[in-house]
Amino acid sequence: MNSATPRDTPPDGVPAIELRGASKTFRTPSGARHTAVRDLDLSVAQGEFVAVVGPTGCGKSTTLTLVSGLEEPSEGHVLIGGEPVRGIRPEVGFVFQQDAVFPWRTVLSNVMAGPRFRGVPKAEARERARDWLGRVGLAAFADRYPHQLSGGQRKRVALAQTFVNDPRILLMDEPFSALDVQTRALMSDELLDLWGGSRPGAREDCAPPASVVFVTHDLEEAIALADKVVVMTAGPATVKEIFPIRLPRPRKVESVRLEPEFIDIYREIWSSLGEEVRITRERGASRVA
Numbered sequence: 001m002n003s004a005t006p007r008d009t010p011p012d013g014v015p016a017i018e019l020r021g022a023s024k025t026f027r028t029p030s031g032a033r034h035t036a037v038r039d040l041d042l043s044v045a046q047g048e049f050v051a052v053v054g055p056t057g058c059g060k061s062t063t064l065t066l067v068s069g070l071e072e073p074s075e076g077h078v079l080i081g082g083e084p085v086r087g088i089r090p091e092v093g094f095v096f097q098q099d100a101v102f103p104w105r106t107v108l109s110n111v112m113a114g115p116r117f118r119g120v121p122k123a124e125a126r127e128r129a130r131d132w133l134g135r136v137g138l139a140a141f142a143d144r145y146p147h148q149l150s151g152g153q154r155k156r157v158a159l160a161q162t163f164v165n166d167p168r169i170l171l172m173d174e175p176f177s178a179l180d181v182q183t184r185a186l187m188s189d190e191l192l193d194l195w196g197g198s199r200p201g202a203r204e205d206c207a208p209p210a211s212v213v214f215v216t217h218d219l220e221e222a223i224a225l226a227d228k229v230v231v232m233t234a235g236p237a238t239v240k241e242i243f244p245i246r247l248p249r250p251r252k253v254e255s256v257r258l259e260p261e262f263i264d265i266y267r268e269i270w271s272s273l274g275e276e277v278r279i280t281r282e283r284g285a286s287r288v289a
């Protein structure tokens with residue numbers, strides 16, 4: 001990460017993100033109440049990479065929305081660095097499935113937009129944007145417009161757009177799910193490089209890595225990327241089980257998934273997750289019937 005903007009990190013031992021008994025109930029258009037998340041306890045340590053998996057519609061995105069400050073919990077607490085979340089915070093970065101680009105701006109201008117919005121002078125913002133475009137392999141594409149890029153290249157722009165702001169917290173909601181399988185694996189490796197490039201011992205001049213919450217439907221992706229995998233229950237979501245992933249880093253997703261240890265942990269997590277997927281399917285079937 002860019003060492004030009006040192007970030008405030010919470011004191012040692014304070015979790016980067018904490019949800020305590022968090023619940024979220026929405027009012028639907030018909031006026032009914034729908035609980036998306038209930039009594040959720042989750043803690044993400046500083047610099048930790050946490051993947052969240054759960055059946056479709058269970059409440060994973062809602063959980064991210066609570067951490068982002070876009071929504072407030074109906075009950076319970078959401079803390080960042082030990083402080084209650086009130087609104088969107090500048091140290092939080094997002095990457096979603098959809099691209100969040102200005103179609104009328106060049107790639108460089110899109111990557112500069114975040115720092116400019118945060119008050120960074122134009123020349124410095126341009127220099128930082130160029131640096132990050134280089135790191136994501138798009139130095140030669142700075143003057144292109146988003147529609148002139150492939151899906152994988154647009155995702156790289158999204159990563160540059162996010163990392164250029166030096167986020168302390170990184171929230172990712174199925175960021176690679178629209179990509180083909182090979183591009184997806186490549187992007188996962190690139191994400192790990194960008195995130196872990198500043199891990200202690202790797203580059204001592206840089207800030208510690210961001211704390212990541214990565215929502216995905218893909219259990220292989222979750223295990224390959226994360227330090228721990230959180231399995232959510234069928235909706236309303238709460239934490240069912242947490243599995244530490246002790247596969248060594250640095251990892252390459254295509255090779256790590258062939259390790260016997262990977263296959264063992266996959267089986268173990270799937271026996272927990274599969275049950276929730278079945279419950280969700282059965283509910284869907286009984287609603288249709």
Ligand SMILES: Nc1ncnc2c1ncn2[C@@H]1O[C@H](COP(=O)(O)OP(=O)(O)OP(=O)(O)O)[C@@H](O)[C@H]1O
Nearest residue numbers: 026027028034036055056057058059060061062063
């Ligand atoms: N603003 C809202 N108003 C009403 N209901 C909502 C709102 N946002 C989400 N929901 C409902 O809350 C539940 C959880 O939604 P959420 O998007 O968090 O699930 P998810 O696990 O991310 O789903 P998926 O895996 O399909 O992406 C769903 O039933 C959804 O319809």
